[in-house]
Amino acid sequence: MAVINVLVVEDSPVVREFLVHILSADPEIRVIGTAVDGEEALEAARSKRPDLITMDIHMPKMDGFEATRRIMETCPVPIIIVSGSSTAGEVATTFRALEAGALTVLPRPMGLGHAQYGATAKSLIETVKLMAEVKVVKRWARSRATRAATQMPTRMLTDSAVVPGPIDIIAIGASTGGPQALQAILSRLPCSFPVPIVVVQHIAAGFLQGLVDWLAGTCAVAMRVARHGEPVRPGVVYVAPDGFHMGVQRGGVIYLTSDEAVKRHQPSVAFLFRSVANAYGKNAAGILLTGMGKDGAEELKVMKDHGAVTIAQDATSSIVHGMPGEAIRLGGATHVLGLDGIATMLQVLGARKSGSGPHS
Numbered sequence: 001m002a003v004i005n006v007l008v009v010e011d012s013p014v015v016r017e018f019l020v021h022i023l024s025a026d027p028e029i030r031v032i033g034t035a036v037d038g039e040e041a042l043e044a045a046r047s048k049r050p051d052l053i054t055m056d057i058h059m060p061k062m063d064g065f066e067a068t069r070r071i072m073e074t075c076p077v078p079i080i081i082v083s084g085s086s087t088a089g090e091v092a093t094t095f096r097a098l099e100a101g102a103l104t105v106l107p108r109p110m111g112l113g114h115a116q117y118g119a120t121a122k123s124l125i126e127t128v129k130l131m132a133e134v135k136v137v138k139r140w141a142r143s144r145a146t147r148a149a150t151q152m153p154t155r156m157l158t159d160s161a162v163v164p165g166p167i168d169i170i171a172i173g174a175s176t177g178g179p180q181a182l183q184a185i186l187s188r189l190p191c192s193f194p195v196p197i198v199v200v201q202h203i204a205a206g207f208l209q210g211l212v213d214w215l216a217g218t219c220a221v222a223m224r225v226a227r228h229g230e231p232v233r234p235g236v237v238y239v240a241p242d243g244f245h246m247g248v249q250r251g252g253v254i255y256l257t258s259d260e261a262v263k264r265h266q267p268s269v270a271f272l273f274r275s276v277a278n279a280y281g282k283n284a285a286g287i288l289l290t291g292m293g294k295d296g297a298e299e300l301k302v303m304k305d306h307g308a309v310t311i312a313q314d315a316t317s318s319i320v321h322g323m324p325g326e327a328i329r330l331g332g333a334t335h336v337l338g339l340d341g342i343a344t345m346l347q348v349l350g351a352r353k354s355g356s357g358p359h360s
Contacts, residue, residue: 038062091210175291177319
């Protein structure tokens with residue numbers, strides 16, 4: 001197996017050595033250099049041509065946001081943010097790096113001797129190996145990107161199935177690459193969007209509130225972490241909290257449970273999709289976005305069998321096509337769409353709901 005060449009960007013000498021120690025312990029990873037600020041990172045990305053970069057955010061001279069943006073515009077390479085931020089506000093700020101082209105955000109591994117050291121170090125190594133395989137493309141400078149976005153035609157639906165209606169709830173599942181996908185879709189919806197949306201996003205513990213805050217700052221729809229017993233309302237996106245499965249009962253009431261993990265996940269997309277299928281049947285839509293593994297794939301097929309609209313993200317726009325790819329393989333998707341196509345489909349579903357009046 002080819003060795004993955006990694007550049008570690010971190011201004012703290014202690015943390016830098018710690019990350020090098022973790023990564024170098026794996027025989028399939030080789031740290032080919034380090035950088036202490038964004039300027040050094042940009043130069044090293046150009047000269048060393050690493051297979052992947054781990055990027056700090058808060059650094060002197062040039063921070064991680066600007067370094068990520070400039071690297072992706074000049075010499076694109078997979079970048080993962082390794083964050084030591086602890087408060088929700090700091091984490092929310094860290095997610096801005098995804099807008100600049102970073103693939104994912106990870107918490108810094110726990111220190112040697114900590115009970116979670118082994119698990120968090122393993123998570124970093126696995127993420128490096130997975131993200132190093134992602135084919136990134138050069139990002140245009142912001143002015144060009146803005147012009148291109150306005151000129152780019154919307155991808156149309158790839159399935160000829162007739163869209164039923166009205167839809168009373170939309171359930172979304174996502175994992176690796178999900179934050180960017182959610183932002184791309186939800187930012188296209190108006191604050192008056194007439195359907196509630198429930199979301200399970202696999203994410204490291206402690207990062208969820210920051211993710212919700214980041215999305216709230218870029219989307220018109222209301223974003224919140226779901227609470228047990230609250231009724232779902234149109235135009236609100238409810239995200240499952242850390243450590244709890246989320247379901248929706250008939251009548252549109254959220255319930256949370258700390259039952260055992262489903263398919264190694266808690267919260268689980270499978271749990272959410274199954275509850276929505278049972279409670280809403282054909283008056284629901286299920287969307288499975290980018291992510292590693294199979295969580296939610298079988299249950300998207302269950303939703304389809306109940307008559308729901310089901311959508312799987314396509315391979316081209318997915319950072320990792322595991323979850324949606326499995327759903328497609330199982331025949332669980334009535335539509336296979338890119339992110340722009342999914343956003344368009346939600347607008348269609350919203351328009352049908354708005355024009356239908358109250359649903360009985």
